[in-house]
Amino acid sequence: MYLTDNVPVSAVRRTADGYLVADAFVARTGIQTYLGEELGRPDLLNVRLYRPPEEVFSDATLRSFAHRPMTNDHPPEQVNAQNWKKYAVGQTGDEVVHDKTRVRVPLVLMDQDAIADYEAGKRELSQGYSSEIDWTDGVTPEGEPYDAVQRNIRNNHLALVKHGRAGSQFRIGDGRTPGAPDPSAHPQPQENHMSDKTILVDGLSVVTNDAGAQAITKLQAQLKDAQTAAGIADVAHQTTVAAKDAAIAKVEAERDDLKAKVLSDADLDKRVQERGDLIGKAKAVHDADYSGKTDAEVRKIAVVAKLGDAAVAGKPDAYIEARFDILADGAKPRDPVVVALGDRSTHRQNVQDNGYSASVAGLDYRTAGQKEA
Template sequence: MYLIDHVPVSAPRRTADGYLVADAYVARTGIQTYLGEELGRPDLLNVRVYRPPEEVFSDATLRSFAHRPMTNDHPPEQVNAQNWKKYAVGQTGDEVVHDKNRVRVPLVLMDQDAIADYQAGKRELSQGYSSEIDWTDGVTPEGEPYDAIQRNIRNNHLALVQRGRAGSQFRIGDGRTPGAPDLSAHPQPQENHMSDKTILVDGLSVVTNDAGAQAISKLQQQLKDAQTAAGAADANHQAVIAAKDADIAKRDAEIDSLKGQVLSDAALDQRVQARGDLIGKAKAVHDTDYTGKSDAEVRKAAVVGKLGDAAVAGKPEAYIEARFDILADGAKPRDPVVVALGDRVTYRQPVQDNGYAASVAGLDYRTANQKEA
């Protein structure tokens, strides 16, 4: 992972050639705070990264601070042999030393524009380096909690910048020989590491620095996103409730409709009587099976059976009903008992006697008198 750290520039020395040289503390052990976005973790606002002494003071890390190109601001890419002439304005020396918790290197600015920027107030340094982030949390020996550990630190370049991460703790010249004159052309202005910004928070004006403004902006966006998500969830919930209410209302309407279709005992008896009368009339008009037919279908079937299909073709139901009533009035009503028994009872016509019964009676009388004699 490629990272950038900042340290301030102060009290350089000018050489006879016009170069600007100094010693600067450019790295330290301990905890530094990064934005989560810098470490590929936009879900985190800030990350406390611990630099153990064994990582900062390892031979490979210390060697990576020697003979590094210096740049005026950070270039858009890491510096290498192919682009060195394009970005380099100076370099670091090879006398890299460290004390209890800091690393010091000599450096030289050789480009006149970069020196002029320094003289105009550009005072701090920023490391451009790569490292591995071990997402292991814990507590330092000094009792400070951290979220991750920085390992395999390798410096790529050292940039002159307006503002640095480390503020005024590290400054070029901290390790210079006591009493050495400051040969810079202009006195140093007062350090101004962070500019004030006014942020509107819930209708209130809050004065903070760049980092605070960025943190507040991120929190405000997270709050807005949460409110949007909550609004969407509430709308979905209301839609589900409305759908269930509509379903319940539909079921209630169906139940009320079914209740209205239930017949009382008296109404049922009346309906049975009316149905029986209709079937009786229909069979008087035309004797056939009317099982399973509605009242209208019974009337139509009776008329068709009596007069044929042409009699009802294209006619409305009211016409068919009137035609049925006329036919039923002119038909001889049938015995309801016969209708109930399905016409299984047949009537036998009386046979004329023609004296046969009297002859049989006389014969029976003579036979009886002979037996008595």
């Protein structure tokens, strides 16, 4: 993938031939933000691309900074032997060095128009290079999150631009008077200049500086995280509501079922009559205590008492009910009132009989004694 970045220049001087010579920082480690479409990912708004030190400072990458053509702005294609005369306005040297985060190279601008642009204020640098994009996210040792990693960075050219992606640190510094100390030997704090960046916000292009771009990118990431959290919370809420709705529906179903089981006064009277009739038939078949028994149990107890267990073994309730009805039809139901009255009448008769019998027995005894006398 072909990409471009921006960098600064220091220790500027003019040669006797009019060339502009300088040392410049041309690359750095860390995170730079690209539009997703620049990296072949139009589905992403911005991509935080991380350059680890082991990639930027590898021997192959550092060698690729040396003897690169310089261009005035980025050409529409990579520079090669066929188009070098068309685009080149100078070149980089071979004394490539680096500190902990940056790469520095010597350079020379040889084209008068490019030198005039520099003197008019066009002083930042942008490296044109190719690299591989490893779509692995993570966090840098400094705690900064990233979306992808650059691998196998190979430089193609170095362009003089108005604003570069890497920021004002990567620019051609102001010239120094002949005989003045070389700033590259004693690096000075860099100018606090922020390069312009274009960021897409809700489909609109917004031009801002490096700090603004970082703030917007951070806010966009926070918004994305908030939207994700809101989506998770909504799913959890919907799940809770569905569970409560199911519980309410269950309670309503149970209530309706209980309502269906509640007997009206007429139904209750009918049920009492039916139960009394059943107990009366059962007692006619077999007199027993049927309290607390179901209708089916009452029939079975009466049938078993009359016919034995074998008569109903393995038989369904319908069969037992039919046998019960047959037995009940053949038995005369006992009226409990009549039974009670009959028992009392018999008791009184027995009492009278006993008294009468005793009296007669006494008379017989006395009569017998008189006859013997």
